Amino acid sequence: MLSRVILFCMLLLLAGGAWLYLAPSGASTRYLIADTLITTQHRYMAKYIIGEEELKHRVTEYNQRFVQMGDEKDTHTIEQPPAAEAEAEKPLVEIEKVTGSGYTGYVMTVNDPTKVRLGVPSRIGSGEKVSSMVKRTGAIAGVNGGGFADPNWSGNGFKPIGLVISQGRLYYDGLGGKTSTQIVGLDKQGKMLAGNYSLEELGELGVKEAVSFQPRIIVNGKGLIKNAAEGWGIAPRTAMGQRADGALLFVVIDGRQPGYSIGANLYDVQQIMLKHGAVIAANLDGGSSTVLVKDNEIVNQPSSQYGERYLPTAFLVFEHPEEADIPNIWEGLDPSQIDAGKKRPQ
Incomplete structure (x- = not known):
């Protein structure tokens, strides 16, 4: 019985991993996980989710976007x-x-x-x-x-x-x-x-x-x-x-x-x-x-x-x-x- 439970859990993990890394619908979840890790002290772990090069690209892309978001002149008045x-x-x-x-x-x-x-x-x-x-x-x-x-x-x-x-x-x-x-x-x-x-x-x-x-x-x-x-x-x-x-x-x-x-x-x-x-x-x-x-x-x-x-x-x-x-x-x-x-x- 125990061996069946272990086998089921292993199959579930494999299926989850396959969906996360191979299915198109899993990509958004991977990037959400990576972005969440980037905001923590464990930023380096995001490379295991999206790869080291993609991590560097992601951080650079965010920084560039954040700078651009500050460019438009604010015209609001109180x-x-x-x-x-x-x-x-x-x-x-x-x-x-x-x-x-x-x-x-x-x-x-x-x-x-x-x-x-x-x-x-x-x-x-x-x-x-x-x-x-x-x-x-x-x-x-x-x-x-x-x-x-x-x-x-x-x-x-x-x-x-x-x-x-x-x-x-x-x-x-x-x-x-x-x-x-x-x-x-x-x-x-x-x-x-x-x-x-x-x-x-x-x-x-x-x-x-x-x-x-x-x-x-x-x-x-x-x-x-x-x-x-x-x-x-x-x-x-x-x-x-x-x-x-x-x-x-x-x-x-x-x-x-x-x-x-x-x-x-x-x-x-x-x-x-x-x-x-x-x-x-x-x-x-x-x-x-x-x-x-x-x-x-x-x-x-x-x-x-x-x-x-x-x-x-x-x-x-x-x-x-x-x-x-x-x-x-x-x-x-x-x-x-x-x-x-x-x-x-x-």
């Missing part, structure tokens, strides 16, 4: 709501649970975009958990921000990728001679900006808070990702968007937790944003960095088995942002000399 609506009191922050095929997450709406500041760590040599930034600065809510150098997925979270701008000042320039980068941020009026910009353009536009990240997924009210196949795999996600009335939308999707939430692709995130009225939206750092904090409590379920990660940036919401104390922790440091893998100070 429209003031009617007087009657403006007089009606709205809470500064509203949180709504969202679910879909295989994922669970949250949409945080910040009704006044001028109340958001970019938080950074408090100690040299170490990133900081978003929950710690929220508590330390007196913020009422926070979401993880931009990416960072993370050698072997054990980095200290202190070396951002690209630019960091907080309170209208350039805190960190890791462009290394590049003339432009894709940013996600806000100008002095609370208008969201996302896409390819040079440092000079950011200065002219009066950008006040920003990080480098990609891709932009909505511009001028239209989604840039055509379908799920272009959604860059299944993973925990964080994204930022803005409605025409100025309200900011932060989408946080949990993932890598079977039985609760596997994760979402960028097409899913784009559709959530569009459903909630976003006219512009962009991806932020996701994966095990994805976290949403409100009133000093973690709202979502971060995918890391160690809990929250130590990060270089977070978008923080304040009742009184003018009182926020966010000094430049990177002042005087040479980005090229920052060791991203050095053990965090205790």
